[in-house]
Amino acid sequence: MQTAFRTTALAGSVAMAMALTTGAASAATVTFDFTAANSGVASALSYTVGGVTLDVTSTGGNGRVQTWAGFGLGAPTDSHHQVDSYGIPETVNFVFSRLVQLVTVTFNAAYVDPWDDFALGQDGAVLATLDVTPSVDVSGLTSLADDFSIGAVGSVNFRSKASFSFDDDACEKVGKKKGSTEYNCYSAFKITSLTVTYEDLPPPPPPPPVPLPAAGGLLLGALGGLAALRRRKR
Secondary structure (H helix, E strand, C coil): CHHHHHHHHHHHHHHHHHHHHCCCCEEEEEEEECCCCCCCCECCEEEEECCEEEEEEEECCCCCEEEECCCEEECCCCCCCCEECCCCCCEEEEEEEEEEEEEEEEECHHHCCCCCEEEEEECCEEEEEEECCCEEECCCCCCCEEEEEEEEECCEEECCCCCCCCCCCCCCCCCCCECCECEEECCEECEEEEEEEEEECCCCCCCCCCCCCHHHHHHHHHHHHHHHHHHHHC
């Protein structure tokens, strides 16, 4: 009976210890700020915030990325230094070190025009094409993934006497002839930040104590008996 009680108590202690050291996963939120510093032209940029590392690259244009303090992230293909759809549409690729939920994308308000659009992609597939505004909530469009992309879309060229509507007539206002100048309407923007959430998993519980084998108990008992026998002989 006493042995059974000790076994039960040991099992209860192990269960309690595991319960105390095992917690439910909680969601953590981090923001990657691309306005803090000048990065210089690079083939890739890397950031670490909290428990997430982010690598940034681009496709289209010359495949380079750059940040400007106070202005944000762009693709330094031409004098605009923005992610744009002029000529070859540019896309910025974000690869995370773990699965994340993309929540918010913010753009530099100084570069936001009524005709600017961006395509949000995940795992190589376009999820949606959205208007560029200073802050865009994309939490309802994305699922957990470790890579996302944001590309400029909507390139329309206007030549002499051309007048077309594009994106709620926003380009029609600038698409008319002035002298012999060619007018272009295309998306262009700088990205100022990304906010993501991820599952912050607790550390694994420690392994349970290894019970003493029955043979080990018999061995200890035998050693104790030998010690008592020696004391009697003395």
